[in-house]
Amino acid sequence: xKLLRVRVVVPVLISVSLLTFACASPPEAEKKAADKYAPSExxxxxxxxxxAESEMSSKAYKEAKASYAAVKDLAEKAATAAAAGKAAAxxxxxxxxxxxxxxWKELQAKAVAAGKKLKADQKAAWDTDAKSVAEALEAAKxxxxxxxxxxxAKLASISAVLDKREAxxxxxxAPAKAGKKPAAAK
Numbered sequence: 001x002k003l004l005r006v007r008v009v010v011p012v013l014i015s016v017s018l019l020t021f022a023c024a025s026p027p028e029a030e031k032k033a034a035d036k037y038a039p040s041e042x043x044x045x046x047x048x049x050x051x052a053e054s055e056m057s058s059k060a061y062k063e064a065k066a067s068y069a070a071v072k073d074l075a076e077k078a079a080t081a082a083a084a085g086k087a088a089a090x091x092x093x094x095x096x097x098x099x100x101x102x103x104w105k106e107l108q109a110k111a112v113a114a115g116k117k118l119k120a121d122q123k124a125a126w127d128t129d130a131k132s133v134a135e136a137l138e139a140a141k142x143x144x145x146x147x148x149x150x151x152x153a154k155l156a157s158i159s160a161v162l163d164k165r166e167a168x169x170x171x172x173x174a175p176a177k178a179g180k181k182p183a184a185a186k
Contacts, residue, residue: 034078036149037085041078048074089148096155097140103162104133110169117172126168129161136161 034042052067111118111126118126140154 030079030082033086034082036082037089038078038081041074041081045071045074045078086148090144093140093144093148093151093155096151097137097144100155100158100162101137104137104158107162107165107169111165114169114172122168126165129165133158133161 048067048071052064052071055061055064055067108130115123136154136158140151140158143151143154
């Protein structure tokens with residue numbers, strides 16, 4: 001009698017679950033976040049699902065029930081880990097953006113101070129980079145809100161431009177320092 005109940009109840013529960021999930025929209029964003037931020041938890045959950053399905057196929061219903069309970073726990077852990085990973089990535093990207101913005105403001109101040117020393121082609125390159133850095137910082141901010149993991153590539157390109165501009169400004173400052181003559185001794 002008990003085995004008959006299990007044979008009837010488990011398929012009914014699975015059918016109801018599938019029907020419920022079929023009516024809802026697919027959680028694509030959640031799946032991508034879990035795959036990206038909690039891959040080990042997703043792998044463990046996938047393995048547990050396969051084990052539970054295998055137990056169902058071999059009619060080991062008691063074991064299958066325990067395995068499905070483990071799947072539920074693993075799914076909750078994966079969701080928690082994904083949320084934590086996503087939050088950490090967002091915080092890190094926001095810090096990197098803030099650091100680059102500060103660095104950019106310092107460079108702009110140095111460029112204004114060195115403005116008379118800039119040649120026309122250097123000024124044009126600076127203006128082009130200034131526009132692209134401002135746009136890239138805004139794009140990185142928008143991306144950080146949606147998907148912090150993709151921000152790293154955007155920030156790397158900004159950092160490369162800032163490195164180049166720092167080197168250019170250092171090169172402008174170097175000849176001025178080297179060109180100064182020491183004060184004559186009296």
